[in-house]
Amino acid sequence: MAGRPPIDGYLGDPDMDGVVTLEDAQLVTDASVGKVILTEEQIRRGDVTFMGVDARGRLDIVNALRIAQYVNGVIDTFPKPGEVVVLKKPGPSMQAILGWVALGGFVLWALTRGWGKKRRQGWLGRMK
Numbered sequence: 001m002a003g004r005p006p007i008d009g010y011l012g013d014p015d016m017d018g019v020v021t022l023e024d025a026q027l028v029t030d031a032s033v034g035k036v037i038l039t040e041e042q043i044r045r046g047d048v049t050f051m052g053v054d055a056r057g058r059l060d061i062v063n064a065l066r067i068a069q070y071v072n073g074v075i076d077t078f079p080k081p082g083e084v085v086v087l088k089k090p091g092p093s094m095q096a097i098l099g100w101v102a103l104g105g106f107v108l109w110a111l112t113r114g115w116g117k118k119r120r121q122g123w124l125g126r127m128k
Contacts, residue, residue, distance in 0.1 A: 002021075003019035003020050003021035003022075003024075003071060004019070004020045004070060004071060005018075005019065005020070006018070006019075006020050006045070007020075007048075007070075007077055007078055010044070010045050011045060011048055011078055012024060012045070012046070012048050012066075012067050012070055012078060013045050014027050014028060014031075014038060014042040014043075014045045014046035015027050015042075016041070016042070016045065020067060020070060020071055021071060022067075022068060022071055024046070024067050024071075025064045025065075025067040025068040025071065026064070027042075027046070028046045028059055028061075028063045028064040028067060029061060029064040031046070031058055031059055032058050032059055032060060032061045032063070032064065033058075033061075034056070034058060038059070043059060046059050046063055046067070047059055047063060048063050048066045048067060048070075048078040049062050049063050049066060049078070049081075050078075050080055050081055051081070066078055
């Protein structure tokens with residue numbers, strides 16, 4: 001998959017392959033919901049919001065969104081706290097990516113919290 005170079009040689013590239021791609025966004029999404037555990041170096045590379053980790057030691061899902069925006073050319077850099085971000089108008093592919101990141105994060109969050117299990121049991125009960 002085509003990608004972009006990491007900012008400052010490392011930012012946005014938590015999988016450490018030298019290119020910022022949607023796989024990096026997916027890795028951060030998975031890490032934000034606890035599906036994978038990142039090393040300290042991967043956290044440093046994936047923390048593009050410069051907010052650090054939360055109380056659980058996980059990166060926020062907003063990092064994945066920013067990485068996807070960067071890969072798709074919606075932003076040209078990762079803004080530091082307090083900087084204003086000017087987004088280019090997202091095209092249909094970017095809208096799909098933003099939906100994928102947001103939906104993927106929510107679905108994984110819901111499933112890991114048991115919400116999905118309860119819902120699936122309810123749906124299965126109605127199907128019988």
